[in-house]
Amino acid sequence: xxxxxxxxxxVAAMLATIGVAGIEDLFDEIxxxxxxxxxxxxxxxxxxxxxxxLMTERARADGAxxxxxxxxxxxxxIPAAVWAITTRGEFYSAYTPYQAEASQGTLQxxxxxxxxxxxxxxxxxxxxxxxxxxxxxxxAALMAVRANRKSKSARILVPTTLHPHYRKxxxxxxxxxxxxxxxxPYCTAEGVTPSASLARYDGQDIxxxxxxxxxxFGRLEDVDALTDWAHARAILVIAVVNPTxxxxxxxxxxxxxxxxxxxxxxxxxxxxPLCSGGPYFGFMTTxxxxxxxxxxxxxxxxxxxxxxxxxxxxxxxxxxxIRRAKATSNICTNQGLLVTAATIYMSLMGARGLARTAAAxxxxxxxxxxxxTRVPGVHLAFSGPYFHEAVLQLDRPVAPVLxxxxxxxxxxxxxxxxxxxxxxxxxxxxxxxxxxxxxxxRYRAGLxxxxxxxxxx
Amino acid sequence: MSTVPADLKYxxxxxxxxxxxxxxxxxxxxxxxxxxxxxxVFVEVPEAGRAVKAGxxxxxxxxxxxxxxxxxxxxxEVTAGNPxxxxxxxxxxxxxxxxxxxxxxKPAPGALTGAALL
Numbered sequence: 001x002x003x004x005x006x007x008x009x010x011v012a013a014m015l016a017t018i019g020v021a022g023i024e025d026l027f028d029e030i031x032x033x034x035x036x037x038x039x040x041x042x043x044x045x046x047x048x049x050x051x052x053x054l055m056t057e058r059a060r061a062d063g064a065x066x067x068x069x070x071x072x073x074x075x076x077x078i079p080a081a082v083w084a085i086t087t088r089g090e091f092y093s094a095y096t097p098y099q100a101e102a103s104q105g106t107l108q109x110x111x112x113x114x115x116x117x118x119x120x121x122x123x124x125x126x127x128x129x130x131x132x133x134x135x136x137x138x139x140a141a142l143m144a145v146r147a148n149r150k151s152k153s154a155r156i157l158v159p160t161t162l163h164p165h166y167r168k169x170x171x172x173x174x175x176x177x178x179x180x181x182x183x184x185p186y187c188t189a190e191g192v193t194p195s196a197s198l199a200r201y202d203g204q205d206i207x208x209x210x211x212x213x214x215x216x217f218g219r220l221e222d223v224d225a226l227t228d229w230a231h232a233r234a235i236l237v238i239a240v241v242n243p244t245x246x247x248x249x250x251x252x253x254x255x256x257x258x259x260x261x262x263x264x265x266x267x268x269x270x271x272x273p274l275c276s277g278g279p280y281f282g283f284m285t286t287x288x289x290x291x292x293x294x295x296x297x298x299x300x301x302x303x304x305x306x307x308x309x310x311x312x313x314x315x316x317x318x319x320x321x322i323r324r325a326k327a328t329s330n331i332c333t334n335q336g337l338l339v340t341a342a343t344i345y346m347s348l349m350g351a352r353g354l355a356r357t358a359a360a361x362x363x364x365x366x367x368x369x370x371x372x373t374r375v376p377g378v379h380l381a382f383s384g385p386y387f388h389e390a391v392l393q394l395d396r397p398v399a400p401v402l403x404x405x406x407x408x409x410x411x412x413x414x415x416x417x418x419x420x421x422x423x424x425x426x427x428x429x430x431x432x433x434x435x436x437x438x439x440x441x442r443y444r445a446g447l448x449x450x451x452x453x454x455x456x457x
Numbered sequence: 458m459s460t461v462p463a464d465l466k467y468x469x470x471x472x473x474x475x476x477x478x479x480x481x482x483x484x485x486x487x488x489x490x491x492x493x494x495x496x497x498v499f500v501e502v503p504e505a506g507r508a509v510k511a512g513x514x515x516x517x518x519x520x521x522x523x524x525x526x527x528x529x530x531x532x533x534e535v536t537a538g539n540p541x542x543x544x545x546x547x548x549x550x551x552x553x554x555x556x557x558x559x560x561x562x563k564p565a566p567g568a569l570t571g572a573a574l575l
Contacts (some may be wrong), residue, residue: 149504292499294520317499317524324525 005069035126067345067411068368068441069218070430071387072133072163072275074269076244076357077434079122079348082271086341093336107311110334113343117284119265120246120346122253123285128288128334133240133266134166136191136229136282137210138173139295140238141264143286144208145179146293146328147261150234153205159184159193161215162240164419170409171330181425191382191391195225212240213249217428218389219367219382220249227256228393238275239263242282243270244361245387247354252285262286262294271345272338280343295329316364360433364440368431371444377451381426389430391416391423396454398427459488462554469532473554474574477561481536482569486518486527486549487557495520502538502559509533509562511572513527516559518549530573531572533562 011023021025027035046054060245067075085091090105110128116401117126130136145154158167169180187194192215209230213223223239230237239252239260252260268280286294291314302313320327349357365388372378376394395399398415405412413429420426431440461467466474470550471490475483491497499519509515514526538560541548549557564572 290499317519317522322522323524326524 004028014024022401031242034417036398063409065409065411066435066441067274067405067430068431068435069411070218070312071414071428071431072165072266073274073280074242074244074270074361074388074430074432075274075434076271076361076432078271078273078345078448081348082341082344085344087335093341104311105176106336107299107313109340109343110297110336111301111311112115112347116287116343116346117243117283119286120243120251121283122251122259123263124253125291125294126283126285126297127294127298127318128265128332129339130256130264130282130296130332132278132280132282132334133264133268134163134169134282136239136264136266136284137162137240138164138170138283139332140240140264141174141181141210142169142177142180143207143262143290143293143295143328143390144236144238147286147290148207148236149232151205151207153180153207153238154178155180155182155204157182157184157198157201157206157209157210157235157240159186159210159215159221160193160194160420161186161217161219162210162212162223163216163434166212172388173229186215190384191215191219191383192221192384193226196224197231198226198229202233206235208238208261208296210238213252213254214245214387216241217382217391218386218430220385220387223250223252223255223260225256227258227260228241231256231258233340236261239265241265242387243267244354244358247351248362249359249387259287261290267335267338268341270342272341279335279338281338289316292365293328294318295327295332297334329346357433361431362433364388364431364433365390365429367437368429368440368443371440372447373450375444375451377455378393381423388432391430392427392429394425394427394451396425400455401447401450402427404453405443405446408446410446410452411445412447459492461487461489461555466556466572467531468574469526472527472530472547474530474572475543475554475558476569481539481557481561482533482560484527484530484560485553488553491550491553491557494518494523494525497549499524500539500542500546500549500559502540502542503535505537507535509535509567518546527559530574531562531568532565533568534565536563536572536574537561551559 082218114126141156156179160183184193185197196201201289211221211223211226213221216222226239237260241252242263252263259410263285267283297313299311302312304310317324318328320330369380373380381391381393403413413427416423416426416428471485471487473485497518497520501517503515509529511529511532514527515529516527518525539558
């Protein structure tokens with residue numbers, strides 16, 4: 001059977017029907033400079049042995065650097081059992097199960113995933129997952145506009161301390177659907193969003209407030225005060241959270257007096273390796289009150305006609321195969337394989353294991369900050385508590401320092417100067433439980449040498 | 458056989474309109490419509506104060522397999538959504554012309570006479 005079922009005649013007939021000369025013309029709205037004409041360095045054809053050799057050589061070029069970069073993607077230890085089980089034939093599928101009813105096992109796994117995520121976030125109901133943390137944030141903003149029926153403005157307050165990529169994705173996804181994202185300033189001394197800065201919005205029609213905890217700088221926001229401020233004004237609260245941190249921090253379901261209304265986040269820390277930025281998965285939870293406004297699939301537990309427990313997709317009238325253009329979302333999916341890995345990861349770690357991981361990551365980051373700030377010309381940018389990331393400020397530009405460190409096999413963090421120029425020569429660093437005291441000392445010694453050499457030059 | 462009370466006005470999309478003594482109207486869906494939809498599990502009614510145009514989707518009725526919009530039969534301002542339907546959506550199946558009303562509307566000037574009701 002041909003892999004592509006359309007014959008040339010089929011294609012010609014389809015193009016003639018819509019009055020287009022060629023397939024190329026279908027893409028003409030994509031600006032020419034954004035289109036890939038050809039891929040450099042890719043030979044026309046290679047056999048398996050040759051491609052294996054080529055990829056091994058290229059992988060070797062990456063080396064095995066010691067990474068202290070976080071910024072939304074975190075290196076955690078993944079027990080070997082996670083991917084050994086995930087890649088079993090019974091589970092191994094690239095995508096969401098379209099004939100879900102065919103496999104009770106898959107449905108049960110998703111149901112367990114939803115239960116774990118709902119408990120971790122302290123929320124009432126979770127969906128079967130989203131693409132990633134950024135798109136889940138965008139979907140949460142769209143959902144808030146549907147759920148907050150008292151507000152007509154579609155104005156969403158977004159702290160500057162939200163991951164800049166998340167803000168970009170949210171604007172790209174939702175701005176053309178009439179949502180207006182307004183940026184909340186942060187305190188440059190403390191790296192958090194002061195609730196006093198919200199006073200200027202008193203009496204205005206605001207639909208939702210986004211709060212990321214820990215925020216992009218790793219700092220802890222005053223989530224209780226922000227949540228209560230929003231709820232006193234009928235503003236919905238969208239929490240953006242790191243799942244590992246929830247083993248230690250107050251879950252969004254308990255923020256303030258009433259808890260957050262929607263909680264989303266990036267699921268990658270739960271058993272998904274770092275791999276050139278993806279694939280990852282997002283999670284999304286809410287109150288039962290808003291479940292019909294939540295996008296994505298939901299698996300429910302039920303009884304069959306003989307009274308046996310079973311699992312089925314539920315509340316499908318929200319979804320695109322039924323509601324079409326009026327579905328809660330036409331641009332989301334569940335990430336079946338990654339959710340499988342996360343569910344196995346969470347079940348192997350357990351609540352205690354996850355709490356120990358989170359505590360170790362926090363302790364390592366404190367150790368890292370203590371070590372690096374001993375280096376002359378390096379200081380901590382913000383006072384106050386942080387989770388497993390912190391912003392450092394250097395007395396010289398960050399990019400050349402990072403370049404010198406990478407030559408020593410150390411990925412020293414994320415240069416913030418392009419994202420937050422007001423912070424000057426700022427560097428976001430992260431350490432998780434994967435880093436040892438020797439690793440941290442290697443970074444400190446390397447940074448010390450690089451800074452000294454730069455000063456001498 | 459579905460019932461069609463003679464004292465009501467109807468739209469082609471199976472909404473009914475009842476003129477009340479205070480000049481507002483009650484709006485619901487017909488017995489035929491609730492039959493066709495099957496057992497309703499959720500009903501979303503509009504908030505009081507919302508202005509609607511004739512033909513604008515203003516409520517959603519959801520059965521196990523489908524969700525359908527209900528259209529405003531005439532222009533006006535919503536004075537109430539039926540609060541009972543949140544807890545008991547099945548009321549719409551059992552009493553579509555009575556307790557199962559969806560919303561009350563204050564018709565815009567001339568809307569009641571001008572509306573294309575049957």
